[in-house]
Amino acid sequence: MENRKGRYGNHGGQYIPEILMPAILELEEAYEHYKNDAEFNRGLEELFNDYAGRPSRLYYAAHMTEKLGGAKIYLKREDLNHTGSHKINNVLGQCLLAKKMGKTRIIAETGAGQHGVAAATAAALMGMECEVYMGEEDTKRQALNVYRMRLLGAQVHAVTTGTGTLKDAVSEAMQEWTKRIGDTHYLLGSVVGPHPFPMMVRDFQAVISREIKQQMLEKEGRLPDAVIACVGGGSNAMGAFYHFIEDKQVRLIGCEAAGRGIHTAETAATFSTGRVGIFHGMKSYFCQDEYGQIAPVYSISAGLDYPGVGPEHSQLFDDGRAEYVAVTDDEAVDAFEYLSRTEGIIPAIESAHAVAYVMKEAPSMSKDSIVVVNISGRGDKDCAAIARYRGEKIYE
Numbered sequence: 001m002e003n004r005k006g007r008y009g010n011h012g013g014q015y016i017p018e019i020l021m022p023a024i025l026e027l028e029e030a031y032e033h034y035k036n037d038a039e040f041n042r043g044l045e046e047l048f049n050d051y052a053g054r055p056s057r058l059y060y061a062a063h064m065t066e067k068l069g070g071a072k073i074y075l076k077r078e079d080l081n082h083t084g085s086h087k088i089n090n091v092l093g094q095c096l097l098a099k100k101m102g103k104t105r106i107i108a109e110t111g112a113g114q115h116g117v118a119a120a121t122a123a124a125l126m127g128m129e130c131e132v133y134m135g136e137e138d139t140k141r142q143a144l145n146v147y148r149m150r151l152l153g154a155q156v157h158a159v160t161t162g163t164g165t166l167k168d169a170v171s172e173a174m175q176e177w178t179k180r181i182g183d184t185h186y187l188l189g190s191v192v193g194p195h196p197f198p199m200m201v202r203d204f205q206a207v208i209s210r211e212i213k214q215q216m217l218e219k220e221g222r223l224p225d226a227v228i229a230c231v232g233g234g235s236n237a238m239g240a241f242y243h244f245i246e247d248k249q250v251r252l253i254g255c256e257a258a259g260r261g262i263h264t265a266e267t268a269a270t271f272s273t274g275r276v277g278i279f280h281g282m283k284s285y286f287c288q289d290e291y292g293q294i295a296p297v298y299s300i301s302a303g304l305d306y307p308g309v310g311p312e313h314s315q316l317f318d319d320g321r322a323e324y325v326a327v328t329d330d331e332a333v334d335a336f337e338y339l340s341r342t343e344g345i346i347p348a349i350e351s352a353h354a355v356a357y358v359m360k361e362a363p364s365m366s367k368d369s370i371v372v373v374n375i376s377g378r379g380d381k382d383c384a385a386i387a388r389y390r391g392e393k394i395y396e
């Protein structure tokens with residue numbers, strides 16, 4: 001949790017160019033005001049329930065539990081939300097706030113396009129202009145999401161700097177924000193960036209752990225022994241962990257993307273391979289080369305393909321409160337297929353990283369123990385890529 005303003009232990013802060021300071025301060029003040037505003041919170045709850053379809057279900061995975069033969073496994077079904085993932089929680093929160101602030105235009109970065117589509121959705125709902133920055137490489141790999149964003153009324157800009165991927169899109173969107181802060185809100189997609197983003201995005205996603213806690217008490221009359229979630233920037237994990245941080249008996253386990261393995265260059269496992277640095281406005285752990293430059297990262301999962309992690313995770317890691325494990329492409333693809341066959345639920349390849357860890361650990365856990373896996377999104381978007389991974393040809 002943050003202590004000094006926007007600091008999480010040694011991490012966080014506001015490492016931004018001076019020109020962005022007024023926009024960040026305006027946002028900080030507005031959020032400090034509205035987060036305790038009854039009307040704002042009522043409005044957000046209404047959107048969560050009636051538009052996004054919350055609360056999402058907590059499903060007892062009986063078949064998986066029986067087959068693995070150890071811990072009792074529950075799945076938190078964020079995949080059932082409108083637009084198919086937890087990302088809707090954050091975009092509804094930030095768009096509602098931006099609207100209250102009198103902003104008429106949203107800009108956002110996107111990697112594979114999941115956050116861009118969610119942002120375009122919320123902007124369409126609230127009658128706001130929306131422009132999305134996406135690495136040129138990603139616009140080619142994810143042409144269908146580019147079409148979706150345009151269909152929703154957004155303008156998509158291909159970013160050609162750097163490696164033409166997510167980190168470049170974030171840099172470009174921040175740059176763009178400095179040019180037009182009067183009417184524009186930057187809708188950042190994870191618990192990263194300068195304060196107040198990591199706190200604000202975590203608060204919007206914390207609905208996940210609030211619901212898990214209540215649903216678990218109703219179903220089992222006690223808290224789970226572990227909560228497990230995949231970690232890209234870390235927003236679905238932060239949301240799933242938050243209300244359990246003070247419950248020290250609940251293990252918090254984040255699954256990062258090992259890609260082809262943490263001993264190869266093709267990895268995105270920040271805690272396993274990175275060190276502390278400053279990038280995108282925050283101090284946190286980052287994958288870096290020997291000169292401290294941000295390293296190119298790789299994962300089969302575009303949503304986990306980010307070279308850093310949110311500052312609150314870095315604090316939970318330093319404090320030993322949360323554990324972080326690395327899961328490879330191969331393990332995630334196996335889990336993607338396993339959950340589909342076993343429970344009839346096709347998980348996002350991001351979420352499959354968390355499922356993979358449970359498949360490894362649950363058999364050796366006692367039958368009295370209970371674990372919750374956050375299924376951050378649905379896997380329809382990944383089917384063609386996984387088919388290709390298995391050597392099948394699919395025409396989209």
Ligand SMILES: *Cc1c(COP(=O)(O)O)cnc(C)c1O
Binds near residue numbers: 085189234
């Ligand atoms: C974007 C995304 C992620 C990764 O982002 P976090 O901020 O780490 O949650 C994970 N799962 C899904 C389905 C996503 O779309």
